[in-house]
Amino acid sequence: MNYIKKGIQSICIVSFMFFFGSCEKETQVDSEPLTQGAFENAEAYPNDQKNSSYWYPINGITNASRITVDPEGNPWVVKTNGDIAVYKNRRVYAIPGKAIDIDAGGYWDWETFFDDTIWITNAANEIFYRSGIEGSWTKIDGLAHTIDVSVDGNPWVINKNNQIYRRINGVNGYWSRQNGAALDIGNGGGETYVIGTNKNLFKMNPDGNYTNLGGIVERVDVDYFERAWVINKAGEIFTTGGDGRFYKLPGAAIDIACNSNGEVYIIGADRRVYRAER
Numbered sequence: 001m002n003y004i005k006k007g008i009q010s011i012c013i014v015s016f017m018f019f020f021g022s023c024e025k026e027t028q029v030d031s032e033p034l035t036q037g038a039f040e041n042a043e044a045y046p047n048d049q050k051n052s053s054y055w056y057p058i059n060g061i062t063n064a065s066r067i068t069v070d071p072e073g074n075p076w077v078v079k080t081n082g083d084i085a086v087y088k089n090r091r092v093y094a095i096p097g098k099a100i101d102i103d104a105g106g107y108w109d110w111e112t113f114f115d116d117t118i119w120i121t122n123a124a125n126e127i128f129y130r131s132g133i134e135g136s137w138t139k140i141d142g143l144a145h146t147i148d149v150s151v152d153g154n155p156w157v158i159n160k161n162n163q164i165y166r167r168i169n170g171v172n173g174y175w176s177r178q179n180g181a182a183l184d185i186g187n188g189g190g191e192t193y194v195i196g197t198n199k200n201l202f203k204m205n206p207d208g209n210y211t212n213l214g215g216i217v218e219r220v221d222v223d224y225f226e227r228a229w230v231i232n233k234a235g236e237i238f239t240t241g242g243d244g245r246f247y248k249l250p251g252a253a254i255d256i257a258c259n260s261n262g263e264v265y266i267i268g269a270d271r272r273v274y275r276a277e278r
Contacts, residue, residue, distance in 0.1 A: 055251050055266060055274035060092040061085055064267045068118070069259045070104040070132070075273055076118060078102050084120070086133060087273065097137055098122055105149025105187075106260065115153045121145055125160060129171065142175055150187040151224060151260050158182050162197055179208045186229075188222030188258065193230075195220055201230060213246075223258035231256055235269055 058075065066078040074088040082098035099120035106115020116132040125143040130136055142165070144157035154167040162181040168174055180202070182194035192204040201217045202210040219231040228246075230238045235252035251274070253266035264276035 054249060054277055055268070056277045058087055058265075058273040058275055061087060061273045062271060064271050064273055065255070066099075066101050067255050067257045067265055067267050067273065068103045069257045069263055069265050070116060070118065071106050071260050072116070073259065073261065073263050075257070075265045075275070076102055076104065077267070077273060078120070080271070082123065088133065093133055095133070097128070100145060101147050103147050103149045103155070103257075104259070105151060105153045105155070117149075117153060119147050119149055119155050121147050121157070127155070127157065129155075138171075140171055146184055148185045148187050148221070150192075151189065156185050156187055156192070158185060164194065180210060184218070184220055186221040188260070189224045189226035191222050191226040191228075193220050193222055193228050199233070201228075203228075219253075219255050221256050221258050223262050223264065224260040225262055227258075229256045229258055229264060231266075237266065 061077055063080045064077040065080045067075055069075045074086055076084065076086045078084055078099045078101065082100065084095040084097055084099050084102065086093050086095060097120070099122050101121045102118065104118050106117060117129050118132065119127065119129045121127055121144050125145050127140045127142050127144055127147065128137040129140060130138065142157065144159045144165070146158040147155050149155045154170060156164065156166045158164055162183065164178040164180055164182050164185065165175040166178050168176050180194065181197050183197060183199070184195040186193045194202050194204065194210070195217050196202050199216045201213040201215050201220060203213060204210055215230070216233045217230050218233055221229050223229065227240045231253050232238070235254065237249040237251055237253050237256065238246045239249060241247050251266070252269040254269060254271070255267040256264065258264040266274050268274050
Protein backbone atom coordinates (compact mmCIF):
# COMPACT_ATOMS: atom_id res chain seq x y z
CA MET A 1 0.00 0.00 0.00
CA ASN A 2 1.27 3.47 -0.82
CA TYR A 3 1.17 5.18 2.58
CA ILE A 4 1.98 8.52 1.03
CA LYS A 5 -1.19 8.46 -1.05
CA LYS A 6 -3.17 7.18 1.89
CA GLY A 7 -2.25 10.34 3.78
CA ILE A 8 -4.38 12.51 1.49
CA GLN A 9 -7.53 10.44 1.88
CA SER A 10 -8.52 12.14 5.13
CA ILE A 11 -9.26 15.81 4.65
CA CYS A 12 -9.13 18.33 7.48
CA ILE A 13 -9.78 22.03 7.57
CA VAL A 14 -6.61 24.03 8.10
CA SER A 15 -5.89 27.66 8.82
CA PHE A 16 -3.08 29.69 7.28
CA MET A 17 -1.20 29.61 10.56
CA PHE A 18 -1.05 25.81 10.65
CA PHE A 19 -3.54 25.45 13.51
CA PHE A 20 -4.94 22.25 12.10
CA GLY A 21 -8.06 20.32 12.85
CA SER A 22 -7.65 16.64 13.72
CA CYS A 23 -6.55 14.27 10.97
CA GLU A 24 -6.35 10.51 11.06
CA LYS A 25 -2.75 9.55 11.82
CA GLU A 26 -1.28 6.64 9.94
CA THR A 27 0.20 3.46 11.32
CA GLN A 28 3.95 3.17 10.98
CA VAL A 29 4.98 -0.20 9.60
CA ASP A 30 8.47 -1.56 10.33
CA SER A 31 7.98 -5.15 9.19
CA GLU A 32 9.73 -4.87 5.78
CA PRO A 33 13.42 -5.78 5.45
CA LEU A 34 15.81 -2.84 5.97
CA THR A 35 17.01 -3.10 2.37
CA GLN A 36 13.67 -3.81 0.71
CA GLY A 37 12.83 -2.21 -2.63
CA ALA A 38 15.44 0.04 -4.25
CA PHE A 39 17.90 -0.80 -1.45
CA GLU A 40 17.74 -4.57 -1.92
CA ASN A 41 21.17 -6.06 -2.73
CA ALA A 42 22.69 -2.56 -2.90
CA GLU A 43 26.32 -2.77 -3.93
CA ALA A 44 29.16 -0.94 -2.21
CA TYR A 45 29.86 2.46 -3.71
CA PRO A 46 32.31 2.09 -6.64
CA ASN A 47 35.83 1.53 -5.34
CA ASP A 48 37.31 4.40 -7.30
CA GLN A 49 35.01 6.81 -5.43
CA LYS A 50 35.49 5.66 -1.85
CA ASN A 51 38.15 4.48 0.54
CA SER A 52 38.45 3.40 4.15
CA SER A 53 38.65 7.04 5.27
CA TYR A 54 35.61 8.24 3.32
CA TRP A 55 34.35 10.28 6.29
CA TYR A 56 36.73 12.94 7.63
CA PRO A 57 36.12 14.01 11.27
CA ILE A 58 35.36 17.65 12.08
CA ASN A 59 36.74 18.41 15.52
CA GLY A 60 35.02 20.56 18.10
CA ILE A 61 31.38 19.52 17.83
CA THR A 62 29.98 16.68 19.96
CA ASN A 63 26.54 15.48 21.04
CA ALA A 64 25.06 16.48 17.69
CA SER A 65 21.47 15.55 16.88
CA ARG A 66 20.61 17.30 13.58
CA ILE A 67 22.85 18.73 10.86
CA THR A 68 22.71 20.95 7.79
CA VAL A 69 25.42 22.47 5.59
CA ASP A 70 25.13 25.95 4.14
CA PRO A 71 26.01 26.82 0.50
CA GLU A 72 29.46 27.99 1.64
CA GLY A 73 30.19 24.52 3.06
CA ASN A 74 29.85 25.27 6.79
CA PRO A 75 28.07 22.59 8.87
CA TRP A 76 25.42 23.77 11.34
CA VAL A 77 24.19 21.42 14.05
CA VAL A 78 21.53 21.11 16.69
CA LYS A 79 22.86 19.34 19.76
CA THR A 80 20.97 16.83 21.89
CA ASN A 81 20.17 19.63 24.39
CA GLY A 82 18.82 21.90 21.63
CA ASP A 83 21.88 24.17 21.43
CA ILE A 84 22.89 25.41 17.97
CA ALA A 85 26.47 25.61 16.66
CA VAL A 86 28.28 26.19 13.38
CA TYR A 87 31.78 25.19 12.29
CA LYS A 88 33.40 27.90 10.13
CA ASN A 89 37.03 28.68 9.34
CA ARG A 90 38.18 25.92 11.72
CA ARG A 91 36.28 27.46 14.63
CA VAL A 92 33.05 26.49 16.37
CA TYR A 93 30.57 29.31 16.98
CA ALA A 94 27.67 29.00 19.44
CA ILE A 95 24.45 30.44 18.03
CA PRO A 96 21.78 31.85 20.39
CA GLY A 97 18.50 29.97 20.63
CA LYS A 98 17.22 26.40 20.84
CA ALA A 99 16.04 24.11 18.06
CA ILE A 100 14.89 20.60 17.22
CA ASP A 101 15.59 20.76 13.47
CA ILE A 102 17.71 22.94 11.19
CA ASP A 103 18.33 23.46 7.48
CA ALA A 104 19.95 25.79 4.96
CA GLY A 105 19.10 26.37 1.33
CA GLY A 106 20.24 28.64 -1.47
CA TYR A 107 23.37 28.26 -3.54
CA TRP A 108 26.87 29.61 -4.22
CA ASP A 109 28.10 30.38 -7.74
CA TRP A 110 31.78 30.90 -6.79
CA GLU A 111 31.44 34.68 -7.22
CA THR A 112 28.31 35.77 -5.38
CA PHE A 113 26.83 34.33 -2.20
CA PHE A 114 23.12 34.32 -2.95
CA ASP A 115 21.52 32.98 0.21
CA ASP A 116 22.98 32.37 3.66
CA THR A 117 19.61 31.96 5.39
CA ILE A 118 19.38 29.33 8.12
CA TRP A 119 16.01 27.92 9.18
CA ILE A 120 15.04 26.13 12.41
CA THR A 121 12.06 24.71 14.20
CA ASN A 122 11.91 24.65 18.00
CA ALA A 123 10.25 22.51 20.68
CA ALA A 124 7.08 24.61 20.39
CA ASN A 125 7.05 23.85 16.64
CA GLU A 126 7.68 27.52 15.83
CA ILE A 127 9.63 28.38 12.68
CA PHE A 128 12.50 30.89 12.58
CA TYR A 129 15.10 32.07 10.08
CA ARG A 130 18.28 34.15 10.25
CA SER A 131 21.05 35.40 7.97
CA GLY A 132 24.19 33.40 8.74
CA ILE A 133 26.26 33.85 11.88
CA GLU A 134 25.78 37.61 12.07
CA GLY A 135 21.99 37.64 11.79
CA SER A 136 19.28 37.24 14.42
CA TRP A 137 16.27 34.94 14.54
CA THR A 138 13.00 36.13 12.98
CA LYS A 139 9.82 34.17 13.54
CA ILE A 140 7.63 33.27 10.57
CA ASP A 141 4.00 32.14 10.48
CA GLY A 142 3.22 28.44 10.77
CA LEU A 143 3.95 25.48 13.03
CA ALA A 144 6.14 22.49 12.13
CA HIS A 145 8.67 20.06 13.61
CA THR A 146 10.69 19.12 10.50
CA ILE A 147 12.14 21.53 7.94
CA ASP A 148 14.12 21.28 4.71
CA VAL A 149 15.01 24.11 2.33
CA SER A 150 15.14 23.84 -1.44
CA VAL A 151 17.80 25.39 -3.66
CA ASP A 152 15.54 28.39 -4.33
CA GLY A 153 15.61 29.21 -0.60
CA ASN A 154 11.99 28.26 0.13
CA PRO A 155 11.44 25.87 3.06
CA TRP A 156 9.35 22.72 3.06
CA VAL A 157 7.98 21.60 6.44
CA ILE A 158 6.20 18.71 8.11
CA ASN A 159 3.77 19.46 10.92
CA LYS A 160 2.63 17.39 13.89
CA ASN A 161 -0.02 15.68 11.75
CA ASN A 162 2.67 14.61 9.23
CA GLN A 163 1.25 16.99 6.63
CA ILE A 164 3.67 18.50 4.11
CA TYR A 165 3.74 22.22 3.28
CA ARG A 166 5.89 24.19 0.87
CA ARG A 167 6.65 27.90 1.21
CA ILE A 168 5.84 30.00 -1.85
CA ASN A 169 7.55 33.35 -2.49
CA GLY A 170 9.85 33.34 0.52
CA VAL A 171 9.41 34.85 3.95
CA ASN A 172 6.71 37.25 2.75
CA GLY A 173 4.81 34.52 0.93
CA TYR A 174 2.46 31.74 2.02
CA TRP A 175 2.33 28.01 2.74
CA SER A 176 0.99 25.58 0.11
CA ARG A 177 -0.23 22.10 1.14
CA GLN A 178 1.43 19.23 -0.74
CA ASN A 179 0.17 15.71 -1.30
CA GLY A 180 0.92 13.01 1.20
CA ALA A 181 2.08 12.49 4.77
CA ALA A 182 5.70 12.17 5.85
CA LEU A 183 8.22 11.89 8.67
CA ASP A 184 11.20 13.50 6.91
CA ILE A 185 11.82 15.37 3.66
CA GLY A 186 14.80 16.24 1.45
CA ASN A 187 15.05 18.70 -1.45
CA GLY A 188 17.84 19.36 -3.92
CA GLY A 189 18.36 20.17 -7.58
CA GLY A 190 14.61 20.24 -8.16
CA GLU A 191 13.98 16.76 -6.72
CA THR A 192 12.04 15.96 -3.56
CA TYR A 193 12.17 12.75 -1.51
CA VAL A 194 10.13 12.00 1.60
CA ILE A 195 10.04 9.28 4.22
CA GLY A 196 6.47 8.06 4.51
CA THR A 197 4.76 7.23 7.78
CA ASN A 198 5.54 3.57 7.11
CA LYS A 199 9.29 4.48 6.93
CA ASN A 200 9.51 3.70 3.18
CA LEU A 201 11.38 6.17 0.97
CA PHE A 202 9.28 7.94 -1.67
CA LYS A 203 10.30 10.12 -4.60
CA MET A 204 7.93 12.92 -5.56
CA ASN A 205 6.93 12.88 -9.22
CA PRO A 206 6.32 16.02 -11.32
CA ASP A 207 2.56 15.55 -10.90
CA GLY A 208 2.87 15.67 -7.09
CA ASN A 209 2.31 11.95 -6.60
CA TYR A 210 4.98 9.55 -5.36
CA THR A 211 7.01 6.49 -6.33
CA ASN A 212 7.69 4.07 -3.45
CA LEU A 213 11.38 3.08 -3.33
CA GLY A 214 11.02 0.85 -0.27
CA GLY A 215 13.45 0.44 2.59
CA ILE A 216 13.04 1.24 6.27
CA VAL A 217 14.71 4.63 6.43
CA GLU A 218 15.14 7.33 9.06
CA ARG A 219 16.72 10.36 7.36
CA VAL A 220 16.99 11.71 3.81
CA ASP A 221 18.57 14.66 2.02
CA VAL A 222 19.14 15.52 -1.65
CA ASP A 223 22.11 17.34 -3.19
CA TYR A 224 22.20 19.81 -6.05
CA PHE A 225 22.90 16.98 -8.50
CA GLU A 226 19.58 15.34 -7.51
CA ARG A 227 21.29 12.47 -5.66
CA ALA A 228 19.41 11.20 -2.62
CA TRP A 229 21.42 10.47 0.54
CA VAL A 230 19.66 8.13 2.94
CA ILE A 231 20.17 6.61 6.39
CA ASN A 232 18.21 3.48 7.22
CA LYS A 233 17.01 2.15 10.56
CA ALA A 234 20.32 0.34 11.14
CA GLY A 235 22.31 3.56 10.57
CA GLU A 236 23.60 2.39 7.19
CA ILE A 237 24.27 5.09 4.58
CA PHE A 238 23.12 4.94 0.95
CA THR A 239 23.27 7.28 -2.03
CA THR A 240 22.14 7.19 -5.63
CA GLY A 241 24.71 6.87 -8.41
CA GLY A 242 24.60 8.27 -11.92
CA ASP A 243 22.61 5.20 -12.96
CA GLY A 244 19.84 6.00 -10.46
CA ARG A 245 20.62 2.93 -8.33
CA PHE A 246 21.27 3.07 -4.60
CA TYR A 247 24.78 2.24 -3.40
CA LYS A 248 25.90 1.56 0.15
CA LEU A 249 28.60 3.76 1.69
CA PRO A 250 30.97 2.92 4.53
CA GLY A 251 30.25 4.09 8.07
CA ALA A 252 27.16 4.58 10.22
CA ALA A 253 25.17 7.75 10.89
CA ILE A 254 22.13 9.23 12.58
CA ASP A 255 21.70 12.27 10.29
CA ILE A 256 22.96 13.46 6.91
CA ALA A 257 23.04 16.77 5.03
CA CYS A 258 24.29 18.09 1.69
CA ASN A 259 24.41 21.49 0.00
CA SER A 260 24.13 22.98 -3.49
CA ASN A 261 27.82 22.31 -4.20
CA GLY A 262 27.57 18.59 -3.46
CA GLU A 263 29.30 18.74 -0.06
CA VAL A 264 28.01 16.04 2.29
CA TYR A 265 28.21 15.83 6.09
CA ILE A 266 26.92 13.29 8.58
CA ILE A 267 26.45 12.94 12.29
CA GLY A 268 28.16 9.66 13.07
CA ALA A 269 26.91 7.05 15.49
CA ASP A 270 29.22 8.72 18.05
CA ARG A 271 27.31 12.01 17.54
CA ARG A 272 30.35 13.73 16.07
CA VAL A 273 30.41 15.52 12.70
CA TYR A 274 32.11 14.06 9.62
CA ARG A 275 32.61 15.36 6.06
CA ALA A 276 32.62 13.18 2.96
CA GLU A 277 36.05 13.00 1.33
CA ARG A 278 35.73 12.36 -2.41
